[in-house]
Amino acid sequence: MDLKFILESILFSAQKPLSVKEIRDVLGNAAEQDDADATVKGLKKIKEADVTAALEQLAQEHEDAKRSYRVACVAGSWQFVTQPEFSPWLKALVGVKARPPRLSQPALETLAIIAYRQPITRAEVEQIRGVNVDARCRP
Protein backbone atom coordinates (compact mmCIF):
# COMPACT_ATOMS: atom_id res chain seq x y z
CA MET A 1 0.00 0.00 0.00
CA ASP A 2 1.32 3.40 -0.94
CA LEU A 3 2.12 5.72 1.95
CA LYS A 4 0.53 8.68 0.17
CA PHE A 5 -2.82 6.91 -0.03
CA ILE A 6 -2.66 5.95 3.63
CA LEU A 7 -2.07 9.62 4.40
CA GLU A 8 -4.89 10.58 2.05
CA SER A 9 -7.34 8.37 3.92
CA ILE A 10 -6.24 9.85 7.26
CA LEU A 11 -6.68 13.42 6.04
CA PHE A 12 -9.98 12.53 4.41
CA SER A 13 -11.41 11.39 7.74
CA ALA A 14 -9.63 13.78 10.10
CA GLN A 15 -11.80 16.23 11.98
CA LYS A 16 -9.14 18.93 11.94
CA PRO A 17 -6.06 19.82 9.91
CA LEU A 18 -3.14 17.59 10.86
CA SER A 19 0.52 18.55 11.17
CA VAL A 20 3.18 16.15 9.92
CA LYS A 21 3.99 15.30 13.52
CA GLU A 22 0.36 14.47 14.29
CA ILE A 23 0.17 12.28 11.19
CA ARG A 24 3.32 10.50 12.32
CA ASP A 25 1.74 9.93 15.73
CA VAL A 26 -1.30 8.36 14.05
CA LEU A 27 0.94 6.00 12.11
CA GLY A 28 2.82 5.15 15.30
CA ASN A 29 -0.37 4.47 17.27
CA ALA A 30 -1.74 2.32 14.46
CA ALA A 31 1.42 0.23 14.56
CA GLU A 32 1.09 -0.24 18.32
CA GLN A 33 -2.53 -1.36 18.04
CA ASP A 34 -1.92 -3.74 15.16
CA ASP A 35 1.63 -4.99 14.78
CA ALA A 36 0.58 -8.10 12.88
CA ASP A 37 0.19 -6.23 9.59
CA ALA A 38 3.59 -5.69 8.01
CA THR A 39 2.63 -2.42 6.32
CA VAL A 40 1.19 -0.97 9.50
CA LYS A 41 4.21 -2.10 11.48
CA GLY A 42 6.62 -0.78 8.85
CA LEU A 43 5.32 2.76 9.25
CA LYS A 44 5.88 2.84 13.00
CA LYS A 45 9.12 4.77 12.92
CA ILE A 46 8.77 6.65 9.69
CA LYS A 47 10.69 9.92 9.38
CA GLU A 48 8.80 13.19 9.26
CA ALA A 49 10.64 14.07 6.06
CA ASP A 50 9.24 10.95 4.38
CA VAL A 51 5.72 11.87 5.45
CA THR A 52 6.19 15.39 4.12
CA ALA A 53 7.54 14.07 0.83
CA ALA A 54 4.57 11.71 0.43
CA LEU A 55 2.14 14.53 1.25
CA GLU A 56 3.75 16.79 -1.32
CA GLN A 57 3.54 14.08 -3.92
CA LEU A 58 -0.12 13.53 -3.04
CA ALA A 59 -0.79 17.27 -3.32
CA GLN A 60 0.86 17.32 -6.75
CA GLU A 61 -1.26 14.40 -7.91
CA HIS A 62 -4.40 16.18 -6.80
CA GLU A 63 -3.18 19.28 -8.64
CA ASP A 64 -2.63 17.27 -11.82
CA ALA A 65 -6.00 15.56 -11.53
CA LYS A 66 -7.68 19.01 -11.62
CA ARG A 67 -10.54 17.98 -9.42
CA SER A 68 -12.62 20.39 -7.33
CA TYR A 69 -10.60 19.77 -4.19
CA ARG A 70 -6.97 19.63 -3.15
CA VAL A 71 -4.81 18.45 -0.33
CA ALA A 72 -3.38 21.68 1.05
CA CYS A 73 -0.89 22.61 3.73
CA VAL A 74 -2.02 25.68 5.66
CA ALA A 75 0.21 26.98 8.43
CA GLY A 76 1.97 23.64 8.72
CA SER A 77 -1.16 21.50 8.87
CA TRP A 78 -2.59 19.41 6.07
CA GLN A 79 -6.23 19.18 5.13
CA PHE A 80 -8.65 18.69 2.26
CA VAL A 81 -9.94 21.97 0.83
CA THR A 82 -12.15 22.91 -2.08
CA GLN A 83 -10.84 25.07 -4.91
CA PRO A 84 -11.67 28.81 -4.66
CA GLU A 85 -13.58 28.86 -7.95
CA PHE A 86 -16.34 26.75 -6.42
CA SER A 87 -16.98 29.22 -3.61
CA PRO A 88 -20.23 30.70 -5.08
CA TRP A 89 -21.97 27.37 -4.61
CA LEU A 90 -20.35 26.50 -1.32
CA LYS A 91 -21.26 29.88 0.12
CA ALA A 92 -24.84 29.30 -0.96
CA LEU A 93 -24.67 25.83 0.57
CA VAL A 94 -23.76 27.12 4.02
CA GLY A 95 -25.62 30.42 3.67
CA VAL A 96 -22.67 32.83 3.74
CA LYS A 97 -22.91 36.09 1.79
CA ALA A 98 -20.05 37.35 -0.36
CA ARG A 99 -18.23 40.30 1.20
CA PRO A 100 -15.36 42.60 0.29
CA PRO A 101 -11.80 41.64 1.33
CA ARG A 102 -11.08 42.29 4.95
CA LEU A 103 -7.67 43.97 4.56
CA SER A 104 -7.27 47.45 3.05
CA GLN A 105 -4.49 48.29 0.62
CA PRO A 106 -2.36 50.13 3.24
CA ALA A 107 -2.83 47.26 5.67
CA LEU A 108 -1.74 44.73 3.06
CA GLU A 109 1.36 46.80 2.20
CA THR A 110 2.32 47.09 5.86
CA LEU A 111 1.72 43.38 6.27
CA ALA A 112 3.89 42.57 3.25
CA ILE A 113 6.77 44.65 4.60
CA ILE A 114 6.56 43.01 8.01
CA ALA A 115 6.22 39.56 6.47
CA TYR A 116 9.32 39.88 4.28
CA ARG A 117 11.51 42.04 6.50
CA GLN A 118 10.76 40.89 10.01
CA PRO A 119 11.99 41.65 12.59
CA ILE A 120 11.42 45.28 11.73
CA THR A 121 10.65 48.46 13.66
CA ARG A 122 7.74 50.72 12.97
CA ALA A 123 10.13 53.50 11.93
CA GLU A 124 11.64 51.26 9.28
CA VAL A 125 8.22 50.34 7.95
CA GLU A 126 7.35 54.02 7.75
CA GLN A 127 10.56 54.69 5.89
CA ILE A 128 9.67 52.18 3.19
CA ARG A 129 6.03 53.19 2.86
CA GLY A 130 6.77 56.90 3.30
CA VAL A 131 3.73 57.44 5.50
CA ASN A 132 2.77 57.04 9.12
CA VAL A 133 1.64 53.48 9.89
CA ASP A 134 0.34 54.02 13.42
CA ALA A 135 -3.19 53.00 12.55
CA ARG A 136 -2.05 49.77 10.82
CA CYS A 137 0.00 48.63 13.75
CA ARG A 138 -2.80 48.68 16.25
CA PRO A 139 -4.50 45.41 16.96
Place this chain on the structure above:
Amino acid sequence: MEGEEEGEDPRWELIRQLVEYKKFKDAAAQLQVLEVARENTFPRLPIKPEFEAERAAVKPEVSIFDLLNAVNTVLQRFTKRDDLRDIFEDKWTVSEKIEQVMKALTERGRLTFSELFAQAASRSEVVCTFLALLELIRLKQLVCLQAEPFAEIEVTRSQNAALASNASPTGPTSVESASMTGLEPAADNPSGETAASTADETSAPASAPQS
Protein backbone atom coordinates in the same frame (compact mmCIF):
# COMPACT_ATOMS: atom_id res chain seq x y z
CA MET B 1 31.86 62.66 -16.49
CA GLU B 2 29.48 63.65 -13.71
CA GLY B 3 29.00 60.07 -12.53
CA GLU B 4 32.63 59.77 -11.50
CA GLU B 5 32.40 62.78 -9.26
CA GLU B 6 32.53 62.31 -5.56
CA GLY B 7 29.21 61.72 -3.81
CA GLU B 8 26.30 59.93 -5.32
CA ASP B 9 23.50 61.68 -7.11
CA PRO B 10 20.81 62.09 -4.38
CA ARG B 11 18.18 61.05 -6.92
CA TRP B 12 19.53 57.49 -6.78
CA GLU B 13 18.52 57.24 -3.15
CA LEU B 14 15.00 58.28 -4.05
CA ILE B 15 14.87 55.78 -6.91
CA ARG B 16 16.09 52.98 -4.67
CA GLN B 17 13.36 53.82 -2.19
CA LEU B 18 10.72 53.89 -4.88
CA VAL B 19 11.88 50.58 -6.30
CA GLU B 20 11.79 49.02 -2.86
CA TYR B 21 8.32 50.40 -2.19
CA LYS B 22 7.18 49.04 -5.55
CA LYS B 23 8.40 45.58 -4.57
CA PHE B 24 6.30 45.64 -1.42
CA LYS B 25 3.33 47.04 -3.27
CA ASP B 26 3.52 44.02 -5.58
CA ALA B 27 3.92 41.72 -2.62
CA ALA B 28 0.84 43.27 -1.07
CA ALA B 29 -1.09 42.59 -4.28
CA GLN B 30 0.00 38.96 -4.10
CA LEU B 31 -1.11 38.76 -0.49
CA GLN B 32 -4.48 40.11 -1.51
CA VAL B 33 -4.82 37.38 -4.11
CA LEU B 34 -3.95 34.84 -1.44
CA GLU B 35 -6.44 36.39 0.97
CA VAL B 36 -9.26 36.08 -1.53
CA ALA B 37 -8.20 32.55 -2.45
CA ARG B 38 -8.09 31.46 1.17
CA GLU B 39 -11.41 33.06 1.94
CA ASN B 40 -13.02 31.11 -0.87
CA THR B 41 -11.40 27.85 0.09
CA PHE B 42 -13.44 25.59 2.29
CA PRO B 43 -11.91 22.84 4.36
CA ARG B 44 -13.46 19.43 4.63
CA LEU B 45 -14.31 18.79 8.27
CA PRO B 46 -15.99 15.41 8.37
CA ILE B 47 -17.85 14.01 11.34
CA LYS B 48 -16.02 11.47 13.43
CA PRO B 49 -16.04 8.07 11.75
CA GLU B 50 -18.26 5.64 13.61
CA PHE B 51 -17.18 2.11 14.14
CA GLU B 52 -19.30 -0.85 15.16
CA ALA B 53 -18.33 -0.74 18.83
CA GLU B 54 -19.31 2.91 19.19
CA ARG B 55 -22.63 2.43 17.46
CA ALA B 56 -23.72 -0.16 20.00
CA ALA B 57 -23.34 2.44 22.74
CA VAL B 58 -25.79 4.80 21.07
CA LYS B 59 -29.16 4.63 22.78
CA PRO B 60 -31.87 6.44 20.87
CA GLU B 61 -34.57 8.04 22.93
CA VAL B 62 -38.01 6.56 22.65
CA SER B 63 -40.81 8.61 21.14
CA ILE B 64 -44.26 9.08 22.67
CA PHE B 65 -45.67 6.77 20.01
CA ASP B 66 -43.32 3.95 21.01
CA LEU B 67 -44.51 4.40 24.59
CA LEU B 68 -48.17 4.42 23.56
CA ASN B 69 -47.70 1.22 21.57
CA ALA B 70 -45.96 -0.39 24.50
CA VAL B 71 -48.66 0.60 26.99
CA ASN B 72 -51.35 -0.62 24.62
CA THR B 73 -49.75 -4.04 24.68
CA VAL B 74 -49.82 -3.98 28.47
CA LEU B 75 -53.44 -2.86 28.51
CA GLN B 76 -54.50 -5.82 26.38
CA ARG B 77 -53.92 -7.97 29.46
CA PHE B 78 -56.93 -6.36 31.10
CA THR B 79 -59.44 -6.26 28.27
CA LYS B 80 -61.21 -9.38 29.41
CA ARG B 81 -60.62 -9.42 33.11
CA ASP B 82 -62.23 -6.04 33.72
CA ASP B 83 -65.59 -7.31 32.48
CA LEU B 84 -65.70 -9.93 35.19
CA ARG B 85 -65.74 -7.37 37.96
CA ASP B 86 -68.53 -4.93 38.48
CA ILE B 87 -66.82 -2.71 40.98
CA PHE B 88 -63.22 -2.29 41.84
CA GLU B 89 -61.60 0.09 44.22
CA ASP B 90 -59.63 2.77 42.49
CA LYS B 91 -56.88 3.11 45.01
CA TRP B 92 -54.02 4.47 42.94
CA THR B 93 -53.24 8.10 42.20
CA VAL B 94 -50.69 9.41 39.75
CA SER B 95 -48.70 11.07 42.52
CA GLU B 96 -48.43 7.79 44.41
CA LYS B 97 -47.22 6.11 41.26
CA ILE B 98 -44.67 8.86 40.64
CA GLU B 99 -43.33 8.22 44.11
CA GLN B 100 -43.27 4.47 43.53
CA VAL B 101 -41.49 4.69 40.19
CA MET B 102 -38.87 7.08 41.55
CA LYS B 103 -38.30 4.84 44.56
CA ALA B 104 -37.86 1.76 42.38
CA LEU B 105 -35.46 3.62 40.12
CA THR B 106 -33.41 4.90 43.04
CA GLU B 107 -33.10 1.36 44.34
CA ARG B 108 -32.49 -0.46 41.09
CA GLY B 109 -31.05 2.14 38.73
CA ARG B 110 -33.06 1.03 35.72
CA LEU B 111 -36.32 -0.71 34.96
CA THR B 112 -37.66 -2.27 31.84
CA PHE B 113 -40.98 -1.05 30.57
CA SER B 114 -42.71 -4.34 31.35
CA GLU B 115 -41.33 -4.39 34.90
CA LEU B 116 -43.10 -1.10 35.52
CA PHE B 117 -46.43 -2.77 34.89
CA ALA B 118 -45.67 -6.25 36.20
CA GLN B 119 -47.48 -5.62 39.51
CA ALA B 120 -50.41 -3.77 38.01
CA ALA B 121 -53.68 -5.44 38.90
CA SER B 122 -56.12 -3.30 36.99
CA ARG B 123 -56.48 -1.25 33.89
CA SER B 124 -56.68 1.94 35.90
CA GLU B 125 -53.47 1.09 37.71
CA VAL B 126 -51.70 0.68 34.38
CA VAL B 127 -53.06 4.03 33.26
CA CYS B 128 -51.93 5.66 36.53
CA THR B 129 -48.44 4.23 36.18
CA PHE B 130 -48.27 5.31 32.56
CA LEU B 131 -49.37 8.86 33.39
CA ALA B 132 -46.78 8.92 36.17
CA LEU B 133 -44.17 7.85 33.64
CA LEU B 134 -45.19 10.57 31.20
CA GLU B 135 -45.19 13.14 33.98
CA LEU B 136 -41.69 12.17 35.07
CA ILE B 137 -40.47 12.34 31.48
CA ARG B 138 -42.03 15.79 31.15
CA LEU B 139 -40.30 16.90 34.35
CA LYS B 140 -37.07 15.50 32.89
CA GLN B 141 -36.63 13.22 35.88
CA LEU B 142 -36.23 10.12 33.78
CA VAL B 143 -35.65 9.03 30.21
CA CYS B 144 -36.83 6.07 28.19
CA LEU B 145 -34.25 4.43 25.99
CA GLN B 146 -34.29 1.61 23.51
CA ALA B 147 -30.93 0.00 22.80
CA GLU B 148 -31.98 -1.18 19.35
CA PRO B 149 -35.18 -1.44 17.30
CA PHE B 150 -37.74 -3.83 18.86
CA ALA B 151 -35.72 -4.15 22.05
CA GLU B 152 -37.37 -3.75 25.43
CA ILE B 153 -37.80 -0.09 26.40
CA GLU B 154 -35.71 0.78 29.41
CA VAL B 155 -36.45 3.50 31.95
CA THR B 156 -33.62 5.23 33.77
CA ARG B 157 -33.12 8.40 35.77
CA SER B 158 -32.21 11.20 33.40
CA GLN B 159 -28.61 12.35 33.56
CA ASN B 160 -29.63 15.88 34.48
CA ALA B 161 -31.77 14.68 37.34
CA ALA B 162 -29.04 12.41 38.62
CA LEU B 163 -26.55 15.29 38.52
CA ALA B 164 -29.00 17.61 40.19
CA SER B 165 -29.61 15.13 42.96
CA ASN B 166 -25.89 14.87 43.53
CA ALA B 167 -25.35 18.60 43.44
CA SER B 168 -28.33 19.68 45.49
CA PRO B 169 -30.91 17.49 47.17
CA THR B 170 -33.69 19.96 46.33
CA GLY B 171 -34.01 18.76 42.70
CA PRO B 172 -35.77 15.43 42.59
CA THR B 173 -36.79 15.52 46.23
CA SER B 174 -39.04 18.44 45.47
CA VAL B 175 -40.95 16.13 43.16
CA GLU B 176 -40.95 13.41 45.76
CA SER B 177 -42.12 15.71 48.52
CA ALA B 178 -44.78 17.08 46.23
CA SER B 179 -46.04 13.62 45.50
CA MET B 180 -45.87 12.66 49.16
CA THR B 181 -48.02 15.56 50.19
CA GLY B 182 -50.48 14.25 47.69
CA LEU B 183 -52.48 16.89 45.91
CA GLU B 184 -51.79 19.70 48.32
CA PRO B 185 -49.49 22.28 46.74
CA ALA B 186 -46.24 22.42 48.65
CA ALA B 187 -45.82 25.83 50.24
CA ASP B 188 -42.76 27.99 49.53
CA ASN B 189 -41.63 25.61 46.84
CA PRO B 190 -42.31 26.74 43.30
CA SER B 191 -41.04 23.60 41.62
CA GLY B 192 -42.91 21.43 44.07
CA GLU B 193 -46.02 23.40 43.35
CA THR B 194 -45.80 22.71 39.64
CA ALA B 195 -45.25 19.05 40.22
CA ALA B 196 -48.19 18.82 42.60
CA SER B 197 -50.54 20.81 40.41
CA THR B 198 -49.68 18.86 37.28
CA ALA B 199 -50.09 15.64 39.16
CA ASP B 200 -53.50 16.96 40.17
CA GLU B 201 -54.45 17.53 36.55
CA THR B 202 -53.23 14.21 35.30
CA SER B 203 -54.80 12.23 38.10
CA ALA B 204 -58.26 13.52 37.21
CA PRO B 205 -58.77 11.45 34.05
CA ALA B 206 -56.97 8.53 35.65
CA SER B 207 -59.44 8.25 38.51
CA ALA B 208 -62.32 8.06 36.03
CA PRO B 209 -63.12 4.44 35.30
CA GLN B 210 -61.68 3.23 32.02
CA SER B 211 -64.13 1.58 29.72
